[in-house]
Amino acid sequence: MGNCSNEHRGTSFSASAASLSNPLICSSINTFFFLDKYIFSQKSCDGKNIGTYSTASLLALSIIDLCETFYCHLGVNVPDHAMTFRSLCNLLQDSVTPFVVSVHAKECAGVYFCISTLTIRIIGLLQKSTQVFPQRTESLTNSDFPQSLPVVVIFKDFEAFNSQVLQDFILICSRYTQELPFIFIFGIATSPSAIQHRLPHSVSSLLCIEVFHSLSCTQHLASVFDKLILNSQFPFKLSSRVIQVLVGIFLYHDFSVQNFVKGLQFSMLEHFKSQPLSMLCCQKQEALLSAKTLSKKNVERIRHLPSFMRYVETQEPQEQVRLLTNDEHVKEVCQKLLKNLHKYHKNYYPILQCLHSLTSSLPKFPLGKHIRELHVSCIEKNLWETEEYDSALQLLRILAKDELVAALRKCAEILKSTKILQNVLQQLEDFIGRLEALEEDSSGNGIISGKMEYQKTDLFQLQKTLLEKESRRTKRMNPFEVLRSQVIEFIDSLVREYLTPAELQPLNEVCYYSSSGVLRQRLNVTPRTSIQAALSHPFYYLQNESLKTDAGTISSAAPDLCIVYKLHLECGRLINLYDWLEAFLTVMSAAEDQDTNSEDARFIQAVSEMEFLGFIKSTKQKTDHVARLTWGGC
């Protein structure tokens, strides 16, 4: 149910999102999302077909009739699968055969239904392509059906199929495989062994199976993250809490990338709806242009932004006065701050990637395994004040030379591809060059340290010499160690300069959507809490001034159902209907003249509505009593 409503909401929003100022996001969401899957399905179909045909003909010689079968092993997320199969279906129709039919377990309660849906769809496709009108199943198999083209049948949800139906269907298809080649594609969400659980060997031996694995959901999420959130091209950003909510829904509840993208679209929509200053959330040039022409109201709004107020406090007193009084000046400053914000973003992401590439190979992942964790902690607080960061630097300080060089090279690659921060890149390459130049010197050091003087010593002397050696080592680092600590210092300075928390940037509210509470309420709905909220605080949903009450009192203006609900909270497990009615009448009598007859009827109606909502049920334990089904409240 939750999925369903989410999906519905999501589609209606994606349509409206396109009409908003950010067509970039929408288009990219649609295009990139299936890039990986396209590649995967390309591999699965085109590459293999030629190979399998040759074996199919070989096997046909040796009487075994095999229907070729592909498993697609996908993770457990139903909404994504539909999309994957749709794109796979289109791809197959374009490149392999026009006869691609996908069936759903719900349509195949019996073999008859299965075959009839299949036939109807194939006839539909056939009419589209060749204008032939076969009348029945058998005439279809014998008709002038294009011989060479196979019929591809996609079973979207293999687990949900009745196994008997599937067995019969495969047996029937295997009879006709000489005249009409079949290819089955099973979508399996659990594990490939499911096929052995569903099909007996006599049936599965008719199949020639290949297994394909889709990427895991977390990998998909990572690519979505890379392309949408860790990208300076999108002006729209999410705050750390919002990211945590979205990722939490993904990891804890559904594993669905599609729902994640919908959550992203939803938060974008909320942002543009709730924050009037989001008009500045667009590409740099447009933002500067609209900052020049800010209305008086919006200038006032800017002044009230917490981040702007913080900025004002750091300025000189006369500058502060100007900022608070002169609108034109605010506009100019605003432009400057917007430029800074864009620059901050431009520098932030490459450095973040560098830091991630440096720390992701460390043992135990002190800064998180995924870049999203690092990103969340960076925009939330000062990263360099955390313990994790310290321990990560500690670990970096003991890296061996080849590891360090490799990590730095990776960073240099990242910086090279972005084409900004050229001075940082210069410095990095300089470091790499110096590290490599050390090659010869360090080998000399090793020989010296290897030379040991063996003397007869007692325990005390040994301890002393060891201590001396220890202290000498800490005092005199070899050139590599010196250079390494310089490198670490350099990285640390980079982090301090560029990875400042976004929430401290002036005007960050323009780009960052931060109301995680709203998002959680909308995307991760709790039906029961909302029913309870509606019943105990009718004002919350109805927004009628007369319904505003203090806690604990029962207003007679509230709907009957709410009054009855509040009264029933005071009762025990069994509720005496007469007492309940009396209490109801007492509450109602506070209001003006009403005839009692209609109040009885209203009470009965409210009680039956309570029963319908599942709060009470009739009981035979006591006459005139109903039983409560919920706990607490008494």
Next chain:
Amino acid sequence: MSHQKSFQYADLLSVLERVVDIMSAPDQYSYPSVFIYGHRATGKSHVVLSIMKDLELPHASVDCVECVSSGLLFHQVLSAFFGPDAAALLPRCPSLSDFVRLYKQMSSNSPATQTRYIILDRAERMRDMDFSLLPALLRLQELVNDNVTVILLSEIVWEKFRPNTGCFEPLLFHFPDYSKGKSLVQILSWDHHPSYTPELYASYINILLGVFFSVCRDLRELRHLAVLNFSKFCEPLEKGEAKESDIHKLWKNIEPHLQRAMQTVYLREVSSVQWEQQQMDEKEATTLRVLSAHAHIELPYYSKFLLIAAYLASFNPARTDRRFFLKSHGKIRKTNFLKKHEKTSNHLLGPKPFPLDRLMAIFYSVVDSRVAPTASVFSQISSLVTLQLLSQVGHDDQLDSPKYKCSVSLDFILAISRCVCVCVRLLDLLALSLVIQSQVVRQERSLFTAVSNLHLL
């Protein structure tokens, strides 16, 4: 094709003589019904159909799997004998009498000059159809008054077919299994490779049968495997490392390979193409990948906990929940804590159904953090049902307190709980201690205290 057929004739000579005897006088009335049974791939349909083809007898061959209704069967028979126009005369939902009437009408127009044969493959499916269909088909000759014989092919013996009310007894034939020593080796040796001697191929077949005969007697499957693995067998010969006479060396080379093939190809985990590619690579990594994929399953975090909770609910008695999942359970006397019948292993009894409320209550106590009862938690239950990790007991339409059963094994649950957290692992152990019943109550007690300590922490 022809040599193979002649061989099968030779093998089943006694049976075939009788079969052919029946069919040898096509202008005379034949026996009304013939029942042929034998295991898979013993050549029943092949023999019958090739006799039909060779002797050019009029026949209708119907696979009973296709006949979801008897109407389809009638349709196919009529269209094979009298053409599609006759079949089109059948009413929309034809009954047996419609079929007989139409058949009579058609056969009076074109009376049979030769015996007509109706061949029903996989006849065991007929038992699920209308109960009067099988007895009627057995004496179809009498009913339609035409020279027609019904041949039933089945993997099941005739005794399982006989209806309660009795029926006309068909002529019974049995196609015997191929014996390992003689016939299988001989049949498989028919398709030897032209570039190698038949003797070599025969010895290869002997090795192959040594590995696979214990699990598979299906001729088709064996031929498939033989073709698949022969190139590997010949590898040392092509490289010049061995001669054709070094049977032992060749055996050493192919034996582990065949064992691996039994684990993967035979179970259809990989296709023959993938198998051949793996042979090319000859890397252990690829096989490892396939095997690891076998056990792996990806589930969202709460789904894992839901599954664990479902397992605990399914295998623990409901009375014990209070004790296991409550922080401050009352003191329960040890001696009568478990009733006698509960001490028998719950694993032997299988999973028990539990209501949704109980599942959710256990779920909330098992998850270490606070979980809101969101709609997506409930939708995960239904998606677990779709994946058949849980199964719903009773009818799907039951909206009010539906009941479920956990349908996964203990190993699966252990694997899942290992990756969520330690506390659950302990709880699980606890369930184990109850389930396996090997431990005495005192040991359980210590485990309970350990768990409750953890809860307090």
